[in-house]
Amino acid sequence: MPHDDVPRALEDRLIDVGIGMLPMEAPGISVRDLAEGRWQLILPAAHPLAARGSIHLTDLADEPLLMFAKTMNPALYDFVLGRFRRSGVEPNVVYETSQVEAGQNMVALGVGLWVVTTYVIQGRFLEGLVARVLADFDVIRLGLAWRTADTSPGVRALLDAARYSGGS
CATH class of the missing domain: 3.40.190.10 (Periplasmic binding protein-like II)
Structure with missing residues (x-):
């Protein structure tokens, strides 16, 4: 719901x-x-953006993105994509998932970078993946x-x- x-x-x-x-x-x-949680980006440790402490949405202008399935929460999905657009970025969403394992596997396979909250994934990453805070979002309660x-x-x-x- x-x-x-x-x-x-x-x-x-x-x-x-x-x-x-x-x-x-x-x-x-x-x-x-x-x-409480934050929006974060899960990406390969070898990706150039992984060297940063936090990432701005404008840094993701040319990146393929993975998102939670819109059917899970259409209003929240639209909010996240709207935040990208207000930053001047048209998000390139290449895959949507409702499963944590699928999101991580897709990142590991090089399909895209995953936009997800800290309370969903809670620091448990596949080897070779890292998380970086998305600086353009407020804390989620x-x-x-x-x-x-x-x-x-x-x-x-x-x-x-x-x-x-x-x-x-």
Whole structure:
């Protein structure tokens, strides 16, 4: 479910708990931080851009790119490509995937450079691949959302588990 739909789905009682990008605000909805992340580029260690500490979107003007599948979150996909375009770069997306392994393998095979968040890949790279921060994006905050008045045992147990795993 796209993160923009979470508050409405909670209000309509289609879901009891949702995860999405923060801020996520709606009357009667509470949120708890779960994780922070950054947009990053996964690339071969031997690629010329790998020598940089961070990469700007304008550095990627002539590079083939791998992205998460648009069907996973159309609004977020459009946001990322829009950020490229506002930087004056028409992104050359050559492959979309919903699988971490496929993204890394495609980079390793030389298909393209992978635009992905730190919370998706969490520093686990195939040998010979490195990650560099994409400097033109803000930090991403993910949160857990629920109806404030919901006191059901399942929701409370999930909230307790999220607190135990590091959420605030």
